[in-house]
Amino acid sequence: MTGDGNDGWAQAVRSRLGLGRLLPLGGAQDGAWIAEEAAVAVLRRAAAGVPGTVLGRLRIAQAGSGASVPAAVPAPPSALPPGPLRVEAEAEGIAGGEALPAAVERLRDRVFGACADELGLAVTEVDVRVTGLLETRPNPSVVVGPDRGAASVRGPEAEAAAAVPGVARLTGVLGAAVQRTDSHIRVEFAVAAGRRALDVAGAVRAAVAAAGADRPVAALVTAVELP
Structure with a gap:
């Protein structure tokens, strides 16, 4: 099968499942992955309490620095190989609150901390881009993690x-x-x-x-x- 065929099949898998990328947890020897959808839900909850900012789009991908290495076990379909990761986020500031650079730095620190302490993602870069300024903070929305149901336990x-x-x-x-x-x-x-x-x-x-x-x-x- 050609490379284009493999890419198309992997994209079809992601689209069908709605999981996003499958991200490596830990390093090459850990043999573990997490759905991007699940990881993003955790990061959004961690960022929700940061004063002076409102988190928008958030994406997790391979970092530009550092090379991926072969995993100790075969990866799931469409999974990224182990290696450093990068979080790309968009955020809006809130007028009248903490100075925007300080608020953005606090948001970046919170995301970094959640990646390491709550998930175990090897994130080396968190890039936050400010897209606008709000007069007031919007009403908080409930962050709900993905519910994929339960499978039967057999064997x-x-x-x-x-x-x-x-x-x-x-x-x-x-x-x-x-x-x-x-x-x-x-x-x-x-x-x-x-x-x-x-x-x-x-x-x-x-x-x-x-x-x-x-x-x-x-x-x-x-x-x-x-x-």
Whole structure:
């Protein structure tokens, strides 16, 4: 299949699922990914309380600096390879509040912190572009994380993953919650509120391996529950 064909297929997968990009969690040895949609919901919640700014468009992509490296396990369809990431955000300032440069810096720090502390994304750059100035802050909107439903728990590997603390439920967005191929096993799940996605993903991989998996295990976070 040609490169154009692969790109078209990956785009069709993303469009069908509405997950956005699949972003690497941690580094090459962590064997974990998270849906961009889930990560963005967490970052929006973290940014919502920053005074003097209102967050607009937000996108996560590969950073221009640093090279990606092969993952320890095969990546899910359309996933970005492990490597440094960049957050691109748009924001509006609020008149009469904190000086705009200071407010934007506070927003940038909050996004950086959430990437590391709540998700485990290897973000090296956060670029915030101010697009306008508001007279007053709009009424706050409720930030809701993606709800991809629950998948049935069948088999020792699924049972082991579902029992991991921090797993809210198994999901089956790309197919079954636990998918076996000739080269690896992939487990899909949602992370419970208040748990770091990368830590839960590592625990899921270890639990499935301990349950008797005979090949490498990849973890895919398709949703993160918000408090």
